[in-house]
Structures are given as C-alpha cells and as structure tokens.
Amino acid sequence: MAEAKYPWRVVWITGASGAICGEIARRLAAAGVTVAATARPSGRLDALAASSEHIKAYPADVLKPEELRSAVAKIEAELGPIDLALLGAGMYAPFDVRNIDLDGFHRSMALNVDGVINGVAAALPAMLARNQGHLAIMGSLFGYAGWPGNGSYGASKAAVINLAESLKLELHGTGVDVTVINPGFVDTPLNAAYDPKKKLFVMTKERCARKILEKLPKRPYEIAFPMQVEGFLKTVRDLPRALSFPVVRRFIKAMGA
Ligand SMILES: NC(=O)c1ccc[n+]([C@@H]2O[C@H](COP(=O)([O-])OP(=O)(O)OC[C@H]3O[C@@H](n4cnc5c(N)ncnc54)[C@H](OP(=O)(O)O)[C@@H]3O)[C@@H](O)[C@H]2O)c1
Incomplete structure (x- = not known):
C-alpha cells in the first residue's frame, strides 16, 4: 500500500469556506484525508463539502463556544x-487613527482571538485525553510588529501569536503540538480593503496552502513566509524602538503609500 501523503486521518478546519483554508481542505481531501469543514452555514460551505467525498460540513459559528463543542463531539x-x-x-x-472603526476593531478581536480560543477549548480536551493531537492556529506576519493601518488586525494577530506561545509551553509533554501559521499577504477577499500600494510579496492562495501543507506535517512551532517579509518584520520587532519607528516610517514613504 502506498504511503499516505499526510500524517492525519481526520482534520478539522474552521474558516474552511474561505480562500486559504478552503484550498487547504481541497488539497487534503484530494490526498484522501477526511476533512471536517466548519464555517457558518452557507452555499460556499455546502459547495466545498459537495466537491469531495472526503469533506463533510459541520456548520458552526466560532464565536459560539457551545456550537464548536457540539461540532467537535x-x-x-x-x-x-x-x-x-x-x-x-x-x-x-x-x-484609521483619525476615524477609528470601533466595531471593526471589536469584531476583529472577537473573530481572530476569541474564535481561536473557542476552537482550542472545543478540540483540546479530547486530544489531551488521548495524549495526542495537533493544534494549528492562523496568525499573520503582521502580528510581529505594529504597522500603520493595521491597528485592528495586527493587534488581534499579535494576541494569537502570544496565545500560541503560552499553549506551546503549557502543552509540552502532553503529546499535543501547537503550530502558529503566519503568512504574509495572500490574494484573497479578506484584505480587499487594504491599500494595494502597501501589499508586498503578495502570493496566491494556492501557493500559501501548498507552503503550509509542506511544513505542517513536521509539526514545527512556527510556519512563517515569505521570508523577505518575515525577516523584515522580525527585525523591526527586535530593533530598539528609537530605530524601529523611523525605519517603518521610511519604508512606508518609500513605498509611496
Ligand atoms: N489573506 C491574507 O492575506 C492572510 C494573510 C495572513 C493570514 N491570514 C489568515 O488566514 C485565515 C484565512 O484568511 P482568508 O484570506 O482565507 O480569509 P477568508 O477567505 O475571508 O475566509 C474567512 C473564513 O472565516 C470564516 N468565518 C468568518 N466569521 C466566522 C464565524 N463567526 N464563524 C465561523 N467562521 C467564520 C468565513 O466563513 P463564513 O463567513 O462563511 O462563516 C471564512 O470561511 C484568517 O485567519 C486570516 O487572518 C490571511
């Protein structure tokens, strides 16, 4: 019998009706992995499930912990x-610092942070009981450093990067691994409102999904790409603040944004 391409039999994905996670779901299913696909009920989710016998929809709202617990059960x-x-x-x-969209801030924090911990709380107990499992959390390179225009998104992704670090440390020795996935710009509807002049090294969802699936089976703590943006933002993060702020301002100016 041919060796399986991936080390998982069942993969649960939230945000599965979206661009990146939908692509990951399709790739896993094509390799024979069983995918439990979660998003709120929609034609997109139904279409994903209809696209492969290996994908089954489990609709749920990640803001509702009890819905996620039922879905996992x-x-x-x-x-x-x-x-x-x-x-x-x-x-x-x-x-926009001159016209702060509080609703957008609160919704981003809720979905990007609460939505993640709700998922962890739903999946982790059974993994711990089995002494095995793998939690992979979608962050973003923009969680590494503050950036103009990113006050809502960056803050939420910084929070999940920190959360992933805590989980990784606390789950040591339990058999449950944690990976934080921090891509740069991916061409998806998610960032359609972002100033195109400020988007660097944009990749397709196919490339993004491929890169994630190449690395995830090895259960690394962190998957971050593209390396040019990763390197730049990590350098900015680690510089003394008296240097990092002028560097970012110059960079933004040079981009003409
Ligand atoms: N695109 C990028 O440039 C980029 C870069 C780095 C990291 N990321 C991260 O990668 C992930 C996927 O991004 P994407 O670009 O593929 O986004 P997307 O296409 O907009 O997909 C977002 C997904 O989240 C789901 N969702 C939204 N609210 C939900 C809720 N309350 N309950 C359940 N599901 C909900 C959506 O489904 P429904 O609305 O149908 O429920 C959809 O499946 C995100 O965490 C994003 O921050 C994206």
Whole structure:
C-alpha cells in the first residue's frame, strides 16, 4: 500500500469556506484525508463539502463556544478522533487613527482571538485525553510588529501569536503540538480593503496552502513566509524602538503609500 501523503486521518478546519483554508481542505481531501469543514452555514460551505467525498460540513459559528463543542463531539462520533485542528476563521478590518472603526476593531478581536480560543477549548480536551493531537492556529506576519493601518488586525494577530506561545509551553509533554501559521499577504477577499500600494510579496492562495501543507506535517512551532517579509518584520520587532519607528516610517514613504 502506498504511503499516505499526510500524517492525519481526520482534520478539522474552521474558516474552511474561505480562500486559504478552503484550498487547504481541497488539497487534503484530494490526498484522501477526511476533512471536517466548519464555517457558518452557507452555499460556499455546502459547495466545498459537495466537491469531495472526503469533506463533510459541520456548520458552526466560532464565536459560539457551545456550537464548536457540539461540532467537535459530532465530528469525533461520526468521523473519529481529530488529529489536526486548523483554526483559520479570521477577518481584516481597516484601521484609521483619525476615524477609528470601533466595531471593526471589536469584531476583529472577537473573530481572530476569541474564535481561536473557542476552537482550542472545543478540540483540546479530547486530544489531551488521548495524549495526542495537533493544534494549528492562523496568525499573520503582521502580528510581529505594529504597522500603520493595521491597528485592528495586527493587534488581534499579535494576541494569537502570544496565545500560541503560552499553549506551546503549557502543552509540552502532553503529546499535543501547537503550530502558529503566519503568512504574509495572500490574494484573497479578506484584505480587499487594504491599500494595494502597501501589499508586498503578495502570493496566491494556492501557493500559501501548498507552503503550509509542506511544513505542517513536521509539526514545527512556527510556519512563517515569505521570508523577505518575515525577516523584515522580525527585525523591526527586535530593533530598539528609537530605530524601529523611523525605519517603518521610511519604508512606508518609500513605498509611496
Ligand atoms: N489573506 C491574507 O492575506 C492572510 C494573510 C495572513 C493570514 N491570514 C489568515 O488566514 C485565515 C484565512 O484568511 P482568508 O484570506 O482565507 O480569509 P477568508 O477567505 O475571508 O475566509 C474567512 C473564513 O472565516 C470564516 N468565518 C468568518 N466569521 C466566522 C464565524 N463567526 N464563524 C465561523 N467562521 C467564520 C468565513 O466563513 P463564513 O463567513 O462563511 O462563516 C471564512 O470561511 C484568517 O485567519 C486570516 O487572518 C490571511
């Protein structure tokens, strides 16, 4: 029998009806992995489930912990233990310091942070009971450093990067691994409102999904790409603030944004 391409039998994905996680779901299904796909009920979610016998929809709102707990219980009863939980539901809201969109800020924090911990709280107990499992959390390179226009998104992604660090430390020795996935710009509807002049090294959702699936089976703590943007933002993060702010301002000016 040919060796399986991926080390998971059942993968649960939130944000599965979206661009990046939908692409990941399709790639996993094409390799024979069983995918439990979660998003709010929609034609998009139904179409994803209809696209492969290996994908089954488990509609739920990640802002509602009890819906996620029920979805996980149903998935494990119907499909078997979840080997990998990929928590990918997320959103971007523009941030203008002269006209702060409080609703956008609160919605971003809720979806990008509460939505993730709700997913962790739903999937983790059974993984701990089995002494095995893998939690993968979608962050963003913009969680590494503050950036103009990113006050809502960046703050929420910084929060999940910090959360992932805590989880990783606390879950050491339990058999449950944690990966934080921090891509740069991906060409998806999520960032349609972002100033195109400020988007650097934009990649397709196919490239993004491929890169994630190349690395995730090795269970690294962090997956971050493209390396040019990762390197720049990590350098900015680590510089003394007296240097980092002028560097970012110059960079933004040079981009003509
Ligand atoms: N695009 C980028 O440039 C980029 C870069 C780095 C990281 N990321 C991260 O990657 C992830 C996916 O991004 P994407 O660009 O593929 O986004 P997307 O296409 O907009 O997909 C977002 C997904 O989140 C789901 N969702 C939204 N609210 C939900 C809720 N309350 N309950 C359940 N699901 C909900 C959406 O489904 P429904 O609305 O149908 O429920 C959809 O499936 C996000 O976490 C994003 O922050 C994206």
